[in-house]
Amino acid sequence: MEKMTQAQLKELVNEISLTYFDKPYQDSVSFNNRLRTTGGRYIPSKRKIELNPKFRRELGEEEFTGIIKHELCHYHLHIEGKGYKHRDKDFRKLLKKTGSPRFCQPLPSVEKKTTIYTYTCVACQHVYKRRRRVNTDRYRCGKCRGKLKLAEKTTRK
Ligand SMILES: [Zn+2]
Ligand SMILES: [Zn+2]
Structure with missing residues (x-):
């Protein structure tokens, strides 16, 4: 799998956002190599999505797209002032509406041994x-x- 640049990643997130949420993604996104078992996270204070490059490498584009959709649910609800946390109703509704996964699959390389x-x-x-x-x-x-x-x-x- 080819390495993705920062610009390509931003473009991908924006594309997914337009496709599933009908809204652009206008904030920052980056790969974070230090994330271990989570596929991604959204940092509300920075309005930033961080993604784990290992998930893309090990589980492929489809799983990676799911992670991005999940983080975009947090993001869009947050910037619109709605319930953006896991237990919030708005959040669960949006996950369902956009077909986003609730949890991400564990990485094969960190599975319990x-x-x-x-x-x-x-x-x-x-x-x-x-x-x-x-x-x-x-x-x-x-x-x-x-x-x-x-x-x-x-x-x-
Ligand atoms: Zn989450
Ligand atoms: Zn013996």
Whole structure:
């Protein structure tokens, strides 16, 4: 996916605003690399939308458009003096009207991961798989009371 410039981003947000809200977007928008799990945010005091470039890269244009629509709901309601927060009626109504998502999809790269610790008994070689770390000074092999050692630590999605 090609990198988007600031000007292209502004144009995209304005286009989406015109298409779904029949109003232009006249304030500022930028990519914010420090956003982690949120796809975007609207800062009322600055009248500014910030978007997470990772969502565009990992989830594609369609999901990214959804995030922009969501932030535009906050924006338009805010500048018109209406209820622009998540629990406000105006906000929920506008989300519905414009087909904007309530929540954004989590990023594949930050999805919850499971770590599996594999221990083996040094005496009888029995293998134990655990979801958490085991204190090998205290826990011994269930078969022979031998000492356990950490053989492997794997993380998977
Ligand atoms: Zn929101
Ligand atoms: Zn053992």
